[in-house]
Ligand SMILES: Nc1ncnc2c1ncn2[C@@H]1O[C@H](COP(=O)(O)OP(=O)(O)OP(=O)(O)O)[C@@H](O)[C@H]1O
């Protein structure tokens with residue numbers, strides 16, 4: 001069995017932990033660089049949890065080993081900010097498998113295989129925005145056929161993206177149009193990006209209230225995102 005890197009800090013021992021491992025537990029995995037985590041990450045995670053009746057949402061920060069995206073601050077800082085952001089929310093968990101364990105290539109396919117080992121009885125979903133569905137349709141993801149064939153997804157609508165058409169026009173995705181992609185229209189297009197927060201900080205702006213107070217204080221205390229590095 002792969003070493004678990006799931007942090008149970010938000011769970012009461014006993015009942016809550018049993019709920020996480022129970023037969024048919026509905027668990028969403030929300031992957032991002034969280035560079036930094038924003039209020040929109042929290043709001044989208046909670047909306048998905050509520051509307052799709054998930055028991056838990058696992059926040060999965062990606063590591064600096066990612067090849068497709070340059071991260072702007074260290075794994076340790078991003079992990080700590082997610083921990084602060086989800087503190088006291090019992091249905092939100094942090095998993096640091098990609099940060100600390102996953103050897104070699106950081107592909108979501110491998111990470112979801114890890115979650116299946118940890119939660120063999122659960123109903124697992126990878127949570128993502130429709131922009132990522134387009135990327136998968138355009139064959140930008142690694143091990144994409146295996147990923148799609150072996151997983152379920154909750155896809156959040158994003159402005160200007162027709163999710164049904166993205167699936168029907170993709171040679172890969174149209175073969176898996178069997179209910180494994182569940183769509184969610186959040187009802188409100190709220191756009192707070194990590195990029196915007198980083199850029200505000202770098203130009204001496206003040207993005208307070210776009211992210212949890214504790215994360216804002218953490219950024220100030222550690223003097224993060226003072227420059228934009230591309
Ligand atoms: N406003 C939003 N509505 C729906 N989904 C979103 C929204 N913002 C981000 N997502 C989704 O959340 C996941 C993580 O996104 P990510 O953290 O890369 O967004 P970001 O804040 O725009 O980051 P960055 O600015 O660093 O690219 C992705 O699946 C993305 O599609």
Ligand SMILES: O=C(O)c1ccc[n+]([C@@H]2O[C@H](COP(=O)([O-])O)[C@@H](O)[C@H]2O)c1
Nearest residue numbers: 031032033062068106107108109141142
């Ligand atoms: O597996 C892949 O090839 C792959 C390619 C791009 C993104 N992902 C995952 O998608 C999640 C969101 O990515 P991003 O770019 O929005 O931070 C995150 O968990 C990434 O590891 C995964």
